[in-house]
Amino acid sequence: MDSKNRYRAEDLLSGRIPQGEEDHISDSERELADEIKIAVKSAGQEKLEPLEAAALWEKIAESTTLKTKRVSLKPYLQAAAVLLVAFGIGFWQYSKNTPTHKLMEFAAQNLNKKSPDAIIEISKDKTNKGTDISLHDDIITTNDYNTVVVGEGRRSAISLPDGTKVWLNSGSKLIYPINFQGDTREVYLEGEGYFDVRHDKQHPFFVRAKHMEIKVLGTEFYVSSNTESDQNYAVLVQGSIAFSTGNWLNRVEKKLVPGQQISIDAKNNNVHISQVKTTEFEAWKAGYVDMQSEPLDEIIQRIARYYHIEISTGGLDLSGERFSGRLDLQRSVADVIQTLCLGTPYTYNDSERRLELKKR
Amino acid sequence: MSKEAYRDLWTSFINGDDGAMKLLYTEFADMLYSFGLRFTTDTELVKDAIQDLFVDLFKYHRTLAIEVNVKSYLFTSLKRKICLVLKKRAAEINQHFEIPFLLSGSMEEQIINDERQSELLGKLSRQLELLPSRQKEALYLRFNSELDYEEISAIMNVSLETCRTLVYRGIKQLRERMVVSHIYKILA
Known part of the structure; x- marks a missing residue:
């Protein structure tokens, strides 16, 4: 067997590739493994709305002696x-x-x-x-x-x-x-x-x-x-x-x-x-960005504006990477961009706030 | 947050630090919420179970062990609470209860890079949905909740090796179905 094809996606993802043999897997298997990870990651990502999370915490605090304040989160009538x-x-x-x-x-x-x-x-x-x-x-x-x-x-x-x-x-x-x-x-x-x-x-x-x-x-x-x-x-x-x-x-x-x-x-x-x-603007409130075949660099600049920070794309040409779909912004900037970069040849360096080419 | 940070947080919680409980909640609420929704579509039930879980934590914090893996402890307790209610509900209408694992990728939630990838991901999520519950659970805990095998083995109550095998089989099945559907061939 060709050494490139010794292992498959399931070996990679279940950690069954022995040390030193990480190269013995073809690029397409590696890509498929990445895609599977993305598919699992994007299935079941429900989050509590900030208001829901706070209301739930209030209930917990009230049922314990952590009662620091009473809060009425009445349904909003109008x-x-x-x-x-x-x-x-x-x-x-x-x-x-x-x-x-x-x-x-x-x-x-x-x-x-x-x-x-x-x-x-x-x-x-x-x-x-x-x-x-x-x-x-x-x-x-x-x-x-x-x-x-x-x-x-x-x-x-x-x-x-x-x-x-x-x-x-x-x-x-x-x-x-x-x-x-x-x-x-x-x-x-x-x-x-x-x-x-x-x-x-x-x-x-x-x-x-x-x-x-x-x-x-x-x-x-x-x-x-x-x-x-x-x-x-x-x-x-x-x-x-x-x-x-x-x-x-x-x-x-x-x-x-x-x-x-x-x-x-x-x-x-x-x-x-x-x-x-x-x-x-409604999307901004709800905390997501809708993308329709938008290039990665534009999306990154949109995210940077949302969070009022600067993100450097280090002169990389990102116009070839296009995305469609809904990007959830509830998490931290680093999480959002890292999720986005899964499946692309890039990684995000949070401490320097810049995008880098992934080392394989 | 690192494992060490979790342990420190857990220790201060057990030692009666009120702030630690809120931090635990802030850190885990979303993770637990989406994990809970893998067993039922009833969001109120999941929220009630999370509330119960934290109230219990508070009630019994003096008797809780320090040497505990916080993540798997919380996941396990939540799963137990939710499944208990589901089992009771099923018994009321004389139905047999088997722990489900609901994992269907909604296309809207996905970030899709170009059309070919979008097609592939769509296909993958549909195939993912069809896997046996235990495989789905292992894949979800590993790649969505990003737990390690030790934590997964505690939550699923099986050996480390079984966890790895569940992940292995799940991925293998997905890969094989991709090959069958020819989409994978385009990539290869």
């Missing part, structure tokens, strides 16, 4: 809006002592602090109805506000005291009051978030951020978004929102209908409305 937004830091001029002023002042004081000693206290206040549904990120409670900080390369979902759900992207921060008081519900966002706003006509919901504010008007869903750090935009998926930017005389107000994206150029105070496909 959502007013779903929205994806991305913003940088920036502050409006608000009249003093209004809830908005207090929120913006708090954001101004706390978000720019870089050093860890700026973080005041991590408390699990029993009166805190803000539900920490994230299992990874810190919710810092200071005065009357919770600040959620999502670490690099992570995504998070939280539930606000009114039942509004927010999905936050890597590197984002959200500030919201421990309890919504007064006539409005207001939150402050830096980064990217997808909002599913609970319907409450008496208490309109505002998302405040650098250069813009969004008021939730309708009774259905909407999404708004932004990805680039110096470019702000919002995308409405369902429902209705009012978007405003600028101060005083420069103030611009627009109402959006579903499927519209509004972008603002902060320098010139220009506002531009365009039609977009909302499916990608």
Whole structure:
């Protein structure tokens, strides 16, 4: 027997190839073994939704003496809006002592602090109805506000005291009051978030951020978004929102209908409305990327944008590797890319965040 | 997480560190959830079993052994809990219960590199579904949950050699069916 053909896929995968004889298997058998691994790996990959995982943990904590807080994860009756937004830091001029002023002042004081000693206290206040549904990120409670900080390369979902759900992207921060008081519900966002706003006509919901504010008007869903750090935009998926930017005389107000994206150029105070496909934003919320015969390098750059990191493809020509299907982003960046690279001649080096040619 | 890290986490859990339990949960919830769904399509049953499992862990943490393989311990306990319920349900309607292993690759979930590969993977997942339950379980634990043979042997309650044989036979069968279907010939 030709030494190349001494072993087969089953020998390789069950570890029956003796040391030193790893080369005695043909490339096609090796490839088939890889394909079988992928087939097994991709069958049965169900995951708990972040909200489900958190609700389940709450039940466990309640049944043990780990009861640190009581949480009500009631079914969401009606959502007013779903929205994806991305913003940088920036502050409006608000009249003093209004809830908005207090929120913006708090954001101004706390978000720019870089050093860890700026973080005041991590408390699990029993009166805190803000539900920490994230299992990874810190919710810092200071005065009357919770600040959620999502670490690099992570995504998070939280539930606000009114039942509004927010999905936050890597590197984002959200500030919201421990309890919504007064006539409005207001939150402050830096980064990217997808909002599913609970319907409450008496208490309109505002998302405040650098250069813009969004008021939730309708009774259905909407999404708004932004990805680039110096470019702000919002995308409405369902429902209705009012978007405003600028101060005083420069103030611009627009109402959006579903499927519209509004972008603002902060320098010139220009506002531009365009039609977009909302499916990608919904996919972002759900944590997957749909690919249709997309080359590997483009997919990798999409993943890098999702997680706000840079990934080097080291000058490799990846255009020949095309993928179709659904890529699950619930795991870490490294896991996602490694899964993607199975069956390609490449491997991902997590510590240097770059793609390399696999050594056989 | 490495085996050593699991052991450290386990040790601090047994020693009464509350934070360790949440870490255990965070680390294993998804893995256990998808493993549980191999025995039933009832997601509520699986979630209840996971809850039960962690509540039990907490209740009995003082009496748990330190020298335990955390992964196989959790997988085994979950499987036992789920199968117990399934067995009871089957008995209620006078049916014989045999431990199933549900493994069907959904094409949507797969990452597919070009059309030829997509066809091959589709074929593979269909063939995978047809393998005997025990072979599917061994393949799943080895290549999906990425457990080692020692852990698999504990979960499946068979010898190390039997585990290897189950994996070997499963792969062999898949390969042979690929050859029959001619798709493999294109690759060869």
